[in-house]
Amino acid sequence: MYLMTLLYILALCLSMGSTISLRYISIAVFGLGALANVLICFFKYYHSWPLMPMYQTPVFVTAFIGLLVLGEIRKKAFRVRLLMFTVAVISLAVTLFPKDFYLPFLKSRTVFSHIFMLSGALGQAFFMAGGVEAACSIHNSGRVPFLNTKGVSETSSETKFPGWDSSYIVWGFIFWTISMFSGELWSYLGWGNPVVWDDATIVMSMATWFYYVALLHLYLLKPWDARKRAYAAVAGLLLVFVFNVLPNLGSFRIPNMKNLLVLLGA
Numbered sequence: 001m002y003l004m005t006l007l008y009i010l011a012l013c014l015s016m017g018s019t020i021s022l023r024y025i026s027i028a029v030f031g032l033g034a035l036a037n038v039l040i041c042f043f044k045y046y047h048s049w050p051l052m053p054m055y056q057t058p059v060f061v062t063a064f065i066g067l068l069v070l071g072e073i074r075k076k077a078f079r080v081r082l083l084m085f086t087v088a089v090i091s092l093a094v095t096l097f098p099k100d101f102y103l104p105f106l107k108s109r110t111v112f113s114h115i116f117m118l119s120g121a122l123g124q125a126f127f128m129a130g131g132v133e134a135a136c137s138i139h140n141s142g143r144v145p146f147l148n149t150k151g152v153s154e155t156s157s158e159t160k161f162p163g164w165d166s167s168y169i170v171w172g173f174i175f176w177t178i179s180m181f182s183g184e185l186w187s188y189l190g191w192g193n194p195v196v197w198d199d200a201t202i203v204m205s206m207a208t209w210f211y212y213v214a215l216l217h218l219y220l221l222k223p224w225d226a227r228k229r230a231y232a233a234v235a236g237l238l239l240v241f242v243f244n245v246l247p248n249l250g251s252f253r254i255p256n257m258k259n260l261l262v263l264l265g266a
Helices: 001-015 018-049 057-071 077-096 111-139 168-189 200-221 226-248 256-264
Strands: none
Touching: 001 018, 001 057, 001 077, 018 057, 018 077, 057 077, 057 111, 077 111, 111 168, 111 200, 111 226, 168 200, 168 256, 200 226, 200 256
16 A cells, blocks of 8 residues: 555656656556556455455556556646645545445445445546546636637637537536446445434435536537536536545554565665
8 A cells, every 4th residue: 555655656756757757667667557546456455355345445446547657658748736635635635534444334245335435436437537628728718718628619709718528517417327326226225224313324325426417518508618617527526525535544553664664675
């Protein structure tokens, strides 16, 4: 976990460089961090299978966003840097506030629990990537004409705002919906009730779903202009972090300095 976080932070720092060579090095370092992240996810599942690894969704979120970053390396540097920053922040939070001391419980021995967790992690990753995409459009505001997802110019009131790709939001909503319905099936099979209202995590997940229902309606019906929809997407990124990432974090734990020194070769 320490190695993954250090590689992500180092890649982010290197990406700030002004030379092309530093950018390529940062991508290589980030790729190593993403590889370490994927291996961590694999071993967490390996040690808990056939049960679900408890409270490990943020680790999977960073892995999925990391893979998205590697797929975006040919895109604008500012967008890649924002995605790297998002991954670095979440991985640092997971390292400093771990919640890996909970043992899997028997009721998670169903396919619906795994679909619930993995689809939820994918949904969070796409929601955050969509927020980053919108933030890039806000940053580039006024530089290029606004185009919708089909590349067609919209109304004249939006011609000064650059377009942002809403496909990340759409994919996030699809995976989030799959996660919610599979979670309800898991809850019904395990506890005899499709919704456990006493669980704040479930309530916040539903709040996130309703937020993106409203956001997609705003995008499709266009009662707001492109700039307002972009701000709403950025607010969604923060909402996902507060409502869905933070509940899966534990209490602050000081990193084991001995392990850090061994990792750094001291």
